Amino acid sequence: MKFRVRVAVPLLVGVIACGTAKREAGSLVAAVDRFHRAENSAKPARADEVAVVACRDAEVCEAKKLCTDATGQMAAGLRLSSEVQAKMSDLEAGTLDRGEVSALTAKLEDAGRLHREGYHAMLACDGKVTALRLKYGL
Secondary structure (H helix, E strand, C coil), X not given: CHHHHHHHHHHHHXXXXXXXXXXXXXXXXXXXXXXXXXXXXXXXXXXXXXXXXXXXXXXXXXXXXXXXXXXXXXXXXXXXXXXXXXXXXHHHHCCCCHHHHHHHHHHHHHHHHHHHHHHHHHHHHHHHHHHHHHHHCX
């Protein structure tokens, strides 16, 4: 009887842990998918959803970190682009002073840099997400 308990308990713990990891992986995969499908205006909110996905499994947590970094950079770039876009009518009307124009130019450059860095980081995120899809049949 003791042998059965010694074998059954670790097996049960392993099955539960695998189920938890699969659920976590599924949540992360779904959040990244929503980010990819979203319009640019909605991507910052979708990036926030990736960041709050729960993870305890090491592999899922590693993928989440990569994806949070990538989507966060892209979202930051999109937020800056939106700020610049909001000021375009003032720029076209010539109502901005030289300092404001300079600040907009800097924001636009930062937005482009963040977007490029996020795009390249998404390659690593997507690779990990694909691995999770294959591992758990998602």
